[in-house]
Amino acid sequence: MRMDDFEEAGRFGNRSRPTVSPDDYEDGISSVAAMAFLPVGNGLSHGDVCRNQFGTLIESRKHNRILSFDPGSGTIRCEAGTILADLLARAVPHRFFLPVTPATGLVTVGGAVANDIHGGNHHARGSFGNHVRRLTLLRSTGQRLVCSPEENAELFAATIGGLGLTGLILDVELRLMKVPSPHVQRHVLRFDSLDRYFTLAEWAEEEHEYAVAWLDQLATGRRMGRGVLFAADHADGACEYPDIPKGPRLAVPFSPPFSLFNSVTLKMLNEYRFRKHDRGETVSTQTWTSYFHPLDAIGGWRRLYGRRGLCQHQSVYPVATAPETTARLLETARRAGHGSVRTKLHRFGGIASPGLLSFSRPGFALTMDFANQGEATVKLLDALDEIAVVAGGAVNPCQDFRMSPAIFEASFPAWKRLEALRDPAMVSDFWRRTALAPGQT
Numbered sequence: 280m281r282m283d284d285f286e287e288a289g290r291f292g293n294r295s296r297p298t299v300s301p302d303d304y305e306d307g308i309s310s311v312a313a314m315a316f317l318p319v320g321n322g323l324s325h326g327d328v329c330r331n332q333f334g335t336l337i338e339s340r341k342h343n344r345i346l347s348f349d350p351g352s353g354t355i356r357c358e359a360g361t362i363l364a365d366l367l368a369r370a371v372p373h374r375f376f377l378p379v380t381p382a383t384g385l386v387t388v389g390g391a392v393a394n395d396i397h398g399g400n401h402h403a404r405g406s407f408g409n410h411v412r413r414l415t416l417l418r419s420t421g422q423r424l425v426c427s428p429e430e431n432a433e434l435f436a437a438t439i440g441g442l443g444l445t446g447l448i449l450d451v452e453l454r455l456m457k458v459p460s461p462h463v464q465r466h467v468l469r470f471d472s473l474d475r476y477f478t479l480a481e482w483a484e485e486e487h488e489y490a491v492a493w494l495d496q497l498a499t500g501r502r503m504g505r506g507v508l509f510a511a512d513h514a515d516g517a518c519e520y521p522d523i524p525k526g527p528r529l530a531v532p533f534s535p536p537f538s539l540f541n542s543v544t545l546k547m548l549n550e551y552r553f554r555k556h557d558r559g560e561t562v563s564t565q566t567w568t569s570y571f572h573p574l575d576a577i578g579g580w581r582r583l584y585g586r587r588g589l590c591q592h593q594s595v596y597p598v599a600t601a602p603e604t605t606a607r608l609l610e611t612a613r614r615a616g617h618g619s620v621r622t623k624l625h626r627f628g629g630i631a632s633p634g635l636l637s638f639s640r641p642g643f644a645l646t647m648d649f650a651n652q653g654e655a656t657v658k659l660l661d662a663l664d665e666i667a668v669v670a671g672g673a674v675n676p677c678q679d680f681r682m683s684p685a686i687f688e689a690s691f692p693a694w695k696r697l698e699a700l701r702d703p704a705m706v707s708d709f710w711r712r713t714a715l716a717p718g719q720t
Contacts, residue, residue, distance in 0.1 A: 297335045301360075301417075301447060304337050311419050314706035318443045320360060320387030324394065325591040326680035327708035328442050334706070337447055339389045345369055346450060353455035354412070359389030359448040364575070366453075371461045371567070376513070378456040379407045384572045389448040394677040395440035395637040397644075398571075399491040399511075402484045402628030406639045408439035409632060410454050417447040419704035428633065437700040440634030442676060444710060446702040458513040461567040463489070466510040469556045473504025477602055480626050480643075483510040490626070495549040496609050496619040496647060497542075504609060506622075507556050514564055538585035538650035545618040584620075587651040590680075592663050593638075594645055595627060596672030601643040604670040608645055608663055615659040619647035636691050638675045646678075657681055676709060687713040 299307075304316065317331035318339050340360035348355045350373040357366060364384030367377060380398045381391070390396075395408045404410070413427035416438060424446075426435035438445045466487065470476050476492055483490035487510040494506035540548075568575070581589050596604045605624065612619060623646045627639050647663075649656055664674050664686045673690035674682055688694065694714055706715070713719070 296331070298338050299335055300338055300341045301449070302341075304447065305417060308417075308419060308421050311704045313703050316419075316704050317707050318359075318389065318393075318447050318705070320390035320393075321362065321385050323383065323386055323390065325589065325678040326676070327712075328394070328677050328679075328710075329390075330708040331706060332708055339448070340387055342449070343387075348373075350375070353457055354452065355455055356450060356452040357388055358450050359387060359392075361388045362386065363388065363391065364572070367461075367567075370455055374458055374460070374516075375455040376458045376461050376567070378404045378410045378454070380571045382572065382574070384568075384575055388451050388453075389443075392439055392448060392451055393441060393443040395632055395634040395639065397627070397639045399489040399509075399625055401630070401639055402490070402626055403488055404456070405628070405630030406440075406632045406634070406637055408634045408637060409630060410456075411439060411633075412452045412454055414438065414451045415449040416445060417449055419446065419702050423449070434700060436633055436635045437697050440632065440637040441697055441700075442636070442707060442709065444697065444701045444705045444707065446705065459516040460514040460518040462514045462518045463511040463565055463567060463570045464514045464518075465563050465565050465570060467556050467561045467563075468508045468510070469506075469553065469558055470508060471505050472501060473602060473606055476504060476506060476508065476624070479508050483508060484626055484628070486510070488512045492624045493552065494609065494622040494624055495553055496622040497546055497549055497613060499613070504606065505553060506624075507553065511565075511570060518564055534582040534584075534586045536586055538583070538587070540584065540618065540620045540650050542616075542618055545620065548620075584648075584650045587653065590649045590651050590656050590660060591678040592647050592649070592660050593675040593678045594663065594667035594672050595638065595640060595642045595675075596645075596667050596670040597642045598626075600670050604666065604672070605643065605645055607666050608647070611662055611666060612647060612649070612659060615655065615662070617649045617652065617656065617659055619649055621648045622646065635693055636676075636697055638673060638677070638690075640673065642672060676713075679709065682709075682713060684713050684716040684719050688719070 315334045316337055318337040319329045320339050322329050342358040343360040345357045353375040363386050381396045391407045395406045397406045416424045416426050424431050489511040492506050492508045494504055498505050626643050627641055629641050667674055668686055668689045698714055
C-alpha cells in the first residue's frame, strides 16, 4: 500500500510513500527495522517532521474512533487518528470545547500531541499537552504503555511535543473545557503601529480568553506593524446558530503555475484587510467555526500559493525584546522581497508545557506565510531563524523544512533527552537532518 495522495501542507517533497495501518504495524512489530517507520496524521505540518523518505509511514488516521466521552466531566478518550473537528462535533452539543484550538480542525489528536500545538489563548490555557490526562503508546518492543504525569512520566513528557518519535500513539484522554456556548463574542481593534499593538496585547491578555493579531507585514515607516487585533470570549448560553455546515463550502480545484500572491496583489489585500475594520472597538458574535477554523471552509486553499508551494516561519522570542525583534523580522522579510500572506502575532503566557520539546514558552510568537521562491526563500528563512535565536527565542520544527542543526539545538537544548527516549524504529527527515546530523550525537 502507498500513500499516493499524501501531501504536506507546504507542498514540499510530495512523493508516494509506502504506508501501513496501525494494525498492520503492530502485527509485524516483531520484525521492524531501525528507523524504518514514522507515524503520521493528516500531514498538515509545514515541513518534513511528517516525512520519512527512506521508510514507511504509519497512517494513524485509519484509527479515528471516539472511545468514550463523559458529558458530566468533559473527559474524552479517542484514537490518535481522530480529527479535532470530529471531537468538537461530539463535545459541542454538551457545551464542552477544546481548551486549545489551532487554526484548523483537520489536525489529528495524535498530531496535536506530537507537536504540542497552541492556540490563541495560550496565556489562559497553555498548550495542548497541558490538557492531556494520559495516552497509550505502542513501542517497537511490542509494549503498550500507559503514559501520564504519574505513570511512565518521562516517556509522557517526551511524547508531548516529541514529533512522533517515541512510538505509535494509540489513544489519548483529554480534559475538555466547559463553555456557555461554543460560539464567540469577538472584539476587533484596529491599530496603526507596532507599539500600539503591544499596548493592546497586554490589555487583551488580561481581559479576554483569546487574542491574536493580524499584521500588515508590507507596511513601512510609521505604519510598520499596523494591523488588527482579534480578541474573543465564548458567548453566553443564549447564543444559538443554525446547524454549522460540514466540510468545505468552496474549493480551489488546481494549482496555478505561479503564486497568486505577489507584491501588487498583497498590498491591495492588506489594505483591504486593514480598512474593512472601523477605528475603535467593534463587537460582534461569530460561529465557532468561522472564528477558529475559517480556512477549513475552502478546500485546497494552499493551491493559491502556486505549484512551488507555501513556506511558513514561526518563531517565539522573549517579551523584553519583542517590539524590536518583531520589527526586525517583518523588515527582513520585506527587504528580501517576500510578502507574508498571513502574518499573525500573539502572546504566549507563563503556563509551562509538560512536553520535553514544546515550542511554546513565555514570549511573543510571530507566524509568516510566504509563497515559495526557491533559494531566495530558503535564504530568508535562515535569516529569520538567526534573528529569533539571537533574541533568545526558538523556531517551530513543525513548520520547518531546512532548519540547521545549530538553530535546532539553540531552540531545543533538551533534544538529547528525547533522542535517548526515541523509539529506535521511528525517525523523520527532520530528525535526520538536525538531531542525527554528523557531529550532533
